Amino acid sequence: MKDSNYIIEFSHISKSFGEKCVLNDVSLYVKKGEFVTILGPSGCGKTTLLRILAGFGTVDEGEIRIAGEDITDVPPHERPVNTVFQRYALFPHLNVYDNIAFGLKLKKVKADEIETRVRKALKMVGMTDYEWRDVNSLSGGQQQRVAIARAIINRPQVLLLDEPLAALDLKMRKDMQMELKDMHKSLGITFIYVTHDQEEALTLSDTIVVMSEGKVQQIGTPTDIYNEPVNAFVADFIGESNILNGKMIRDKAVEFMGLEFECVDEGFGENAPVDVVIRPEDVYIMAHTDSGQFEGVVQSCIFKGVHYEMTVLTANGYEIMIQDYNAFEVGQTVSMIIKPSDIHVMRKERMCNKFEGTMVDATHVEILGTSFVCNEVANVAGGEKVLVEVDFDKIELMDNKEDGTLMGDVRFILYKGDHYHLTVRTENNDNVYVDTHDVWDDRDIVGIRIQPDDLRITFV
Amino acid sequence: MKKFIAQSYLWLLLALLYAPIIIIAIFSFTEAKVLGNWTGFSTKLYTSLFQSGAHHSLVSAIENTLIIALISAVVSTVLGSVAAIGIDRLRGHKRTVLNTLNNIPMLNPDIITGISLFLLFVSLGISQGYMTVILAHITFCTPYVVLCVLPRLQQMNPNIFEAALDLGATPFQALRKVLIPEIKPGMISGFILAFTLSIDDFAVTIFTIGTEGLETLSTYIYADARKGGLTPELRPLSTIIFATVLLLLVVINIRAERNRRKEETLR
Numbered sequence: 001m002k003d004s005n006y007i008i009e010f011s012h013i014s015k016s017f018g019e020k021c022v023l024n025d026v027s028l029y030v031k032k033g034e035f036v037t038i039l040g041p042s043g044c045g046k047t048t049l050l051r052i053l054a055g056f057g058t059v060d061e062g063e064i065r066i067a068g069e070d071i072t073d074v075p076p077h078e079r080p081v082n083t084v085f086q087r088y089a090l091f092p093h094l095n096v097y098d099n100i101a102f103g104l105k106l107k108k109v110k111a112d113e114i115e116t117r118v119r120k121a122l123k124m125v126g127m128t129d130y131e132w133r134d135v136n137s138l139s140g141g142q143q144q145r146v147a148i149a150r151a152i153i154n155r156p157q158v159l160l161l162d163e164p165l166a167a168l169d170l171k172m173r174k175d176m177q178m179e180l181k182d183m184h185k186s187l188g189i190t191f192i193y194v195t196h197d198q199e200e201a202l203t204l205s206d207t208i209v210v211m212s213e214g215k216v217q218q219i220g221t222p223t224d225i226y227n228e229p230v231n232a233f234v235a236d237f238i239g240e241s242n243i244l245n246g247k248m249i250r251d252k253a254v255e256f257m258g259l260e261f262e263c264v265d266e267g268f269g270e271n272a273p274v275d276v277v278i279r280p281e282d283v284y285i286m287a288h289t290d291s292g293q294f295e296g297v298v299q300s301c302i303f304k305g306v307h308y309e310m311t312v313l314t315a316n317g318y319e320i321m322i323q324d325y326n327a328f329e330v331g332q333t334v335s336m337i338i339k340p341s342d343i344h345v346m347r348k349e350r351m352c353n354k355f356e357g358t359m360v361d362a363t364h365v366e367i368l369g370t371s372f373v374c375n376e377v378a379n380v381a382g383g384e385k386v387l388v389e390v391d392f393d394k395i396e397l398m399d400n401k402e403d404g405t406l407m408g409d410v411r412f413i414l415y416k417g418d419h420y421h422l423t424v425r426t427e428n429n430d431n432v433y434v435d436t437h438d439v440w441d442d443r444d445i446v447g448i449r450i451q452p453d454d455l456r457i458t459f460v
Numbered sequence: 461m462k463k464f465i466a467q468s469y470l471w472l473l474l475a476l477l478y479a480p481i482i483i484i485a486i487f488s489f490t491e492a493k494v495l496g497n498w499t500g501f502s503t504k505l506y507t508s509l510f511q512s513g514a515h516h517s518l519v520s521a522i523e524n525t526l527i528i529a530l531i532s533a534v535v536s537t538v539l540g541s542v543a544a545i546g547i548d549r550l551r552g553h554k555r556t557v558l559n560t561l562n563n564i565p566m567l568n569p570d571i572i573t574g575i576s577l578f579l580l581f582v583s584l585g586i587s588q589g590y591m592t593v594i595l596a597h598i599t600f601c602t603p604y605v606v607l608c609v610l611p612r613l614q615q616m617n618p619n620i621f622e623a624a625l626d627l628g629a630t631p632f633q634a635l636r637k638v639l640i641p642e643i644k645p646g647m648i649s650g651f652i653l654a655f656t657l658s659i660d661d662f663a664v665t666i667f668t669i670g671t672e673g674l675e676t677l678s679t680y681i682y683a684d685a686r687k688g689g690l691t692p693e694l695r696p697l698s699t700i701i702f703a704t705v706l707l708l709l710v711v712i713n714i715r716a717e718r719n720r721r722k723e724e725t726l727r
Contacts, residue, residue, distance in 0.1 A: 150627065
C-alpha cells in the first residue's frame with residue numbers, strides 16, 4: 001500500500017512466543033484521525049498487536065509504517081505514539097502535575113509552556129485543580145484521566161489505548177466512553193483502542209477490527225460488523241445471534257430449520273451449505289396465527305429492561321432466541337416471521353475436519369501428532385502422506401480425558417439451534433471441530449476419540 | 461492474673477535480652493579495670509577513649525571498620541540493585557535458578573566464606589589488606605541487597621518502565637527517573653543492612669585481613685581479649701555504639717509513623 005492517506009500501515013505481521021503463534025499474518029491499515037477498535041476475546045493477540053505498535057514487542061515478520069515512515073525497528077521512545085495503559089501505570093513517586101509533564105520535560109520544553117499545556121490537558125480530562133495531588137490518593141477513574149492527559153499532552157500522531165476502561169465500574173465506564181469520543185473529535189488524532197467489550201467497540205469506533213486466534217476475522221464499520229458478519233465467530237462475538245446450519249437452494253432462497261425462506265443473498269451457487277445468522281430482534285413473534293412462516297412453543301421469557309428475551313422451540317426441534325417488546329407466556333404457541341432482508345447468509349468456513357497425516361502401517365494412521373486405528377488400507381508400506389477427513393458429528397468427546405486417543409480443551413462454543421459446534425484445541429495446538437448435542441463448558445479438558453470407520457483416508 | 465503472667469513474661473524476656481548491654485553501659489561510668497567492680501561514678505573512660513594517642517590502635521580500628529563498611533555498603537548496594545533488576549526481568553526456570561544462587565551465599569556459614577576467600581586471594585597471589593577485606597565484604601553483602609530490592613520490583617506496576625519509554629525517555633532515563641525512585645526504599649534498607657553486616661563481621665574479616673597489622677573493631681577486640689582482659693575503654697565504646705543505634709532506630713520509626721499518618725490523612 002503506497003497510499004499516503006494511511007497513518008498506520010501494519011503489513012503482514014507475524015509474531016510467535018515460543019511454539020505459540022500469537023499473530024498470524026495480520027495486516028491493518030488505518031486512516032488519519034480514525035477511531036479504530038481492535039476487538040476480540042482474551043488471548044486473541046490484540047494486546048500483542050498494540051504492544052508491537054508501541055514498540056514494546058518485536059515482530060518476527062512484517063513491516064510497520066507510521067505516517068509513511070518505517071518504524072519496525074525504532075525503539076518505543078522514538079515513536080510518534082503514546083499509550084494509555086490498562087492499569088494506568090502512573091509514576092507513584094510523582095504528583096499529578098509531574099506525571100503529566102514527564103514527556104514534555106524530557107523534550108526540554110520551557111517551564112512556562114509546560115505549565116500552560118499541563119493545565120490545558122488537565123482541563124481537557126476534567127481534572128482542573130488536581131495538579132498537586134498525590135496520584136496514589138486518586139480514584140481509579142481519576143487515575144485513568146491523568147494517564148490520558150499524560151499521553152495526549154505530547155500531541156502524538158497516534159494514541160494507543162489498552163483496555164483503558166476495563167478496571168472501572170459500569171457507570172464510570174459509560175461516562176468515560178462518551179468523554180473519550182468527544183476527546184477524539186476535538187483532538188483529531190488517530191485512536192487505536194483495544195477492548196474485549198463488544199458494546200464498547202460498537203459505541204466508540206469508526207472501524208472495528210475483530211480478531212481471534214491471532215488472525216483478523218473482519219474489518220468494518222460497526223454497522224457492517226453487526227449486520228454483515230463474515231463468519232460464525234464474528235456473528236457470535238458481536239451482539240446476540242441465532243446461528244443455524246442452512247443450505248442455499250438457489251439465489252434468494254435459503255433453507256434452514258427444515259423450511260425454505262426467501263432472502264436477499266445471491267451468488268452462493270445451488271444447494272451450497274451455508275451458515276445463517278438471524279439477530280434475535282429480527283424475528284417477529286405473534287400469537288398463533290396462520291399467516292406466520294413457522295410456529296413454536298415459548299420455553300422461557302426473561303425481562304431485560306427494554307425488551308423481553310424469549311427462547312422458542314420450533315415444531316421441528318430448533319431453539320431460537322427472540323427479543324421483543326411484548327412478552328409471551330411460557331408454554332404458549334406462537335407464530336413467527338423473518339423478513340428476507342433480516343436473514344444473513346455466510347459461506348461455511350469448513351464442511352468437515354481435514355487433517356494432513358502419515359500412514360504408520362496398514363491399520364494405523366498418524367494425524368494430530370497421534371496414531372489412530374483405521375480400517376485396513378491396501379498397499380501401504382508406511383510413511384505415505386495422506387489427507388484424512390472426519391465429519392464434525394463423528395468425533396467423540398469424553399469426560400475422562402484418559403479414555404480418548406488424545407486430549408484437548410474446548411476453546412469456542414457455538415450454539416446452532418439444535419446442536420453445539422465446538423472448537424477443541426488439542427495438546428499439539430491443532431483445532432478439531434465437533435458437532436455434539438452434549439453441553440460442554442469453555443476450557444473443559446476432554447478426551448478425543450474417532451472410530452476407524454469414520455476416518456476417510458485419501459492419498460496425496 | 462493471666463494478664464499479669466503474660467506481662468511479667470514479656471518483661472523477663474526483655475530484661476534477659478538487654479541485661480548484658482545495660483550492665484556494660486552502667487560499668488562504663490566507673491574507672492575499675494575489671495568489669496563488675498564499682499569504684500564510684502566517673503567519666504574518665506569516655507575522655508580517655510577520645511584522648512589522642514592514648515588508645516591509638518582502638519581508634520584506628522574504629523576508623524577502619526567504618527571506612528570498610530561504608531565502601532562495601534555503597535558498592536554492594538549498586539551491584540545488588542542492578543542484579544535485582546536483572547533477576548526481575550527473568551521468567552520461569554532461569555529466575556528460580558538465579559534466586560537460589562543468590563540465596564546460597566547467605567545460608568553458607570561465614571567461616572566457609574572466609575576460608576574460601578582466603579584461599580582464593582592466596583592462590584591469585586593478592587596481598588591481603590584493606591582491599592581484600594572490602595572485596596570480601598562486598599561479596600557477602602550483595603545478596604542481602606538483592607533480597608531487599610527484589611520485593612520492591614515485584615510490587616511495582618510492570619507497565620511503568622514501559623510508560624516512561626513511551627513518553628520519550630531513553631532506557632537509561634527511564635531507569636534514572638522512574639525505576640530507581642521506585643526501588644529507593646529497598647536500596648536504602650539494603651544499604652543499612654550491608655553497612656551493619658560489614659561492621660559486625662568477624663569470621664570473614666579475620667581470614668582476609670592479612671598480617672600487615674590492619675585491624676577492624678571485631679579483630680581488635682578479639683586480639684585484645686586474648687591478651688588477657690578487655691581494655692576498659694571498650695565499655696564506653698560499646699555504650700556509644702548502642703546509643704547511636706538506638707537513636708537511629710527511634711528516628712526511623714518516628715519517620716515511618718509520620719509517613720503512615722500522612723498517607724492516612726490523604727485517603
